[in-house]
Amino acid sequence: MYLSRLSLSDFRNYKELELPLGRGLFLFHGDNAQGKTNLLEAVSMLATATSFHASSDREVVNWEALDHVARLDGTVQRQEDSIQLEVLIVDPTPPTFAAASGVNVSQRSIELPAHAPRKRYKVNGVPKRTIDLIGQMKVVLFAPSDLHLVDGGPEERRRFLDRALCQVQPRYSVALVKYRKIVTQRSALLKRIRENQEDPAMLNYLDEQLTQLANQIIYERRRMVDALNEQANQFQQAISGGREQLQIIYRPSFRVEPTWGLSEAPQHYREQLREARRKEILQGVCLRGPHRDDLEFLVNGVNMLSYGSRGQQRTAALASKLAELAFMHASTGDQPILLLDDVFSELDASRREYLLCQVAQYEQVMLTSTDLEGFPSDLVQRSHRYRVNKGELLSDE
Secondary structure, eight states: OEEEEEEEEEETTEEEEEEEOOSEEEEEEOSTTSSHHHHHHHHHHHHHSSOSSOSSGGGGBOTTOTTSEEEEEEEEEOSSOEEEEEEEEEOSSOOOOOGGGOOOOOOOOOOOOTTOOSEEEEETTEEEOHHHHTTSSOEEEEOGGGGGTTTSOHHHHHHHHHHHHHHHOHHHHHHHHHHHHHHHHHHHHHHHHHTTSSOGGGHHHHHHHHHHHHHHHHHHHHHHHHHHHHHHHHHHHHHTTTOOOEEEEEEOSSOOOTTOOTTTHHHHHHHHHHHHHHHHHHHTSOOSSGGGOEEEEEETTEEHHHHOOHHHHHHHHHHHHHHHHHHHHHHHSSOOEEEEESOGGGSOHHHHHHHHHHHTTSSEEEEEESOOTTSOHHHHHTSEEEEEETTEEEEOO
16 A cells, blocks of 8 residues: 555645655655654545644644645555545634734635534545545554653553554444543533532433443454554564563453453443442543553563663554554555654664664655664665755655
């Protein structure tokens, strides 16, 4: 699988871009804040419908876009066919700037109907839902934040699982969206119950919905972690010179027994919700469920979050990301597109060399860096190189 063409219009600092692509390694280099990460963000959005870089979708729309719309368009070559993906992001209320700022922004806002979508998708020119876009193209992202997978917060580790599973399992993406809505509704209800504005019995229906959806999410996360463990330890051993053994442990907030089948597990989860109900009402939040799951990384039996050195933590994170890559390839039969966003500057020479050896064999790799020093000369020579400057690309070839 590879992206053969990428077209951007008013996306971040790219007013207009038409970039032919193909198989192989693409190196995008240049100073900071020139648009290197924005390129990878655009590719990722075509695959996942979300940004790994923005806190709000409206951030990706160029400030000077006259219509306040960003457009992403790409053609993907897959094993079985070719497919065109398109994403439109609307910012109906663009930021305002003082005249002295020098930024030329149209003050006209867009009147959208109530509840009109801010993002719209097309697959082969036909309007589609979010769920129909996700997974049509598959990507694995390596960013500096991914090197903090082990020592970062639980939300980073949940995102690590969700980003891969949403691409390989469409039903997982549907379950996750529905689950998050139920958690929001249930938390609001818990607060009203705490204020004696609602009957606690009203939780029963939401508990039923939450546990059914949680059951699907937990099942897929357990399967993915099992698959990761089949690969991650091999990478850990290779990077550490055989000195370290890695085990990834899934820590769901619900108590889960291996003997529970898919049909019986929800009942056990509902019982645990009932046990926690009084505490949940007092705090006004959902205390159990996949939104509170975590992962634990053990190297030679030692918890890396609490006791790992910086080098061990980064090796475990790198091994886990490479295992994610293998998991997605095995799950779909397609090699995902690799996006490496300035990650090599965060690695020492040995880890950088190992990662390069692993990714060089993949069908398409997009890599950003501030400079090309430190990369093997033969790799640089056979790559497609572009200098990025203020949202414009200049080929080095």
